[in-house]
Every structure is written in structure tokens, then in C-alpha cells.
Amino acid sequence: xxxxxxxxxxxxxxxxxxxxxxxxxxxxxxxxxxxxxxxxxxxxxxxxxxxxxxxxxxxxxxxxxxxxxxxxxxxxxxxxx
Numbered sequence: 001x002x003x004x005x006x007x008x009x010x011x012x013x014x015x016x017x018x019x020x021x022x023x024x025x026x027x028x029x030x031x032x033x034x035x036x037x038x039x040x041x042x043x044x045x046x047x048x049x050x051x052x053x054x055x056x057x058x059x060x061x062x063x064x065x066x067x068x069x070x071x072x073x074x075x076x077x078x079x080x081x
Contacts, residue, residue, distance in 0.1 A: 012044045013037055014051065021053035 007028035013035050015022050024037055033045040053059075075081055 010044070012046050014046050014048055016051035016053050017047050017049055019051070019054040021051055023051075 007030075009026055009028050011024060012027045012029060012031070013022055013024050014027075015035070022035075024043065027046065029044075029046050031044040031046050033047075034042050035045040036042050
């Protein structure tokens, strides 16, 4: 494998800015910001707008489409039930 072609893989903290949820994971992303984690170590901080803590699918707030298919819409449009 060629040297110096792959980005450095390291531990980083992701912060969901909409819910203040933080999690530690591995990534190749780089950041100038750092944060002290629960274990006392300092890690790069990556801010994200949405994560599993705030996404409607994972929080159960997602609206399910109850709209039928083309045939159902056609029947409803022309009162053909």
C-alpha cells in the first residue's frame, strides 16, 4: 500500500447542534475545534445538524404517508368507492 495517500483515522466527537447529543466514534474528518470527553481525553469536535437523537425517523416523530396509490386517488377524485 502506498504511504501518505490515506487520511488519518482517529477518534472524534460528533455534536448534534439541535439536541446537544454527543458521541465518540472513529472518523477521518478534521476539525480545528476540540472537546474534552468523559474519559478525560481531548478529541477533535465535529458539529452536525442532525443525528439519530434528532432525526424524525429515529425519534418516532416521522409522519407516515397514508396516501394510497394511483387507483385509490382516482377513485377518491371521482367518488367511485
